[in-house]
Amino acid sequence: ETGVTQTPRHLVMGMTNKKSLKCEQHLGHNAMYWYKQSAKKPLELMFVYSLEERVENNSVPSRFSPECPNSSHLFLHLHTLQPEDSALYLCASSQDLQGRYGYTFGSGTRLTVV
């Protein structure tokens, strides 16, 4: 484990379901990120949080709702998703917003929307 843990690893949900993805880091990092990775757009940035404050929402549909209750935890709440939302969702953290020491990624949640 690299210090960034994501759960669940796999998730299958219907279009009317509500589910949440969880990310946890104990690296003492101050910034956390959600990325969507699909065949069409690898590593597409969704949200950026710094010290629990959202600093960027990269034009993500409102059916994706992030939450950062503290600097160690990041959630992505999902509701009424579409099949095209099926992808690998990666959480990452970095020491600071500039990511000058690189990002540490979690293993991802493989999401399938049916």
Add this chain to the structure above:
Amino acid sequence: GENVEQHPSTLSVQEGDSAVIKCTYSDSASNYFPWYKQELGKRPQLIIDIRSNVGEKKDQRIAVTLNKTAKHFSLHITETQPEDSAVYFCAATHFGNEKLTFGTGTRLTIIP
């Protein structure tokens, strides 16, 4: 904003040969360029990075070069081995920016 282009999208190399992946960026203010390796089914991992105050950096079989004038940087892998097979992503940012901008990835296959 920053735009990073990466080439080629796929690359097959005979084991033992060298592999080169190239990236260009658009924001002249960018000064930090990391490379990530993502093996099949695994998370991206930082393998090497370079800052704009140097032109080349090496770590065993991996090297990265940076040409700030031309705004491009490259990853070089020598004496390739089967375990080098993966998807490689370049990225760029500058201190004061909020995020890394990633390239679209290169799928490297090492042929035994």
